[in-house]
Amino acid sequence: MEWDANAIMDICIGIFFVLFGVGLLYMFLRLAGVFTRTTGILTDVNTEVLPLLTRVETTLDRVNAELDQVEQITTSLAQIIKVAESTTTAVHGAVATPIKKVVGLSAALTEGIASFVAGKRKES
16 A cells, blocks of 8 residues: 555544544533533422422412501501591681680770770779
């Protein structure tokens, strides 16, 4: 067999393809390991996340129920405040008007008596 450039090139190409195949096989084995670990992680996440999501859902349901109760309390307080405001207005109207009249009458009587007494002093 003659060792010319064609024969050497054929040998180099053969060695290249063998090394390329070995490298490709190594890469696929590593990739299989990555997929195996990824599958394990996803399985763990699946088994841990589902109960966690169930607990979060339960917590959110309870929070919504508490918020409904707070809304009812707020509505009741608003109604109580309106009743207290109307009661205060009614009491103010019922008490303040007569007191103003009594104070006005008292001031008028005081002024009248003072004028009467001052008039008698001038006459004397």
